Amino acid sequence: MKQQQNAKTWVLASHNRGKIRELEDILAPRGLELKSAADINLDEPEETESTFEGNAALKSEAARAATGLVCLADDSGLSVDALDGDPGIYSARWAGEPRDFGRAMKRVHEKLEALGAADRTARFVCVITVSEPGQETRVYRGEVEGEIVWPPRGDAGFGYDPVFQPKGHDRTFAQMSSEEKKSMSHRGRALEAMIAAEFKA
């Protein structure tokens, strides 16, 4: 049994309400209280690393240093094969400021068109890190394979969901219910891996 099961409070190094709610649903039945970066006035550090793993660890380790508690963070994005993995760790940044994912999706499509790329394969990646005082940061990765479609389809979800069609399906993530998406998504898989390892008997 892992040591952190004695800890009563975990911290999620994020201000994202959706992520916080999702994790609360998982931790509450296990008797763990979740605090968010907003609850304890944690600043989110700048994401200066070059990998999803690096950026997630940077956030969970900064939160651990500030709180002395078990801290979680995640980093995720869309990786398009013909674009050498872009937008990748820059997925949010491709949407500009203020965030406009219509623009980001168009940018992906236009770059593929400019390359005349027949290969439209892509994957969503999510990395969750758990940083516990006195221990190595633990890393969990989830991926889902699919392809970029155009034009965008569906109104559900967020980000690049309307242009991402998971392999073996004829609807995009934005045409699926949140439950259906979660059953196959990169985030769902990373969470599953994290839960299986962190809460094993």
Ligand code: IMP
């Ligand atoms: P972050 O992990 O919160 O930094 O988000 C990275 C960015 O990746 C998001 O802003 C979205 O643009 C994109 N992204 C990550 N996961 C998904 C998803 O499930 N659907 C659509 N876009 C996603």
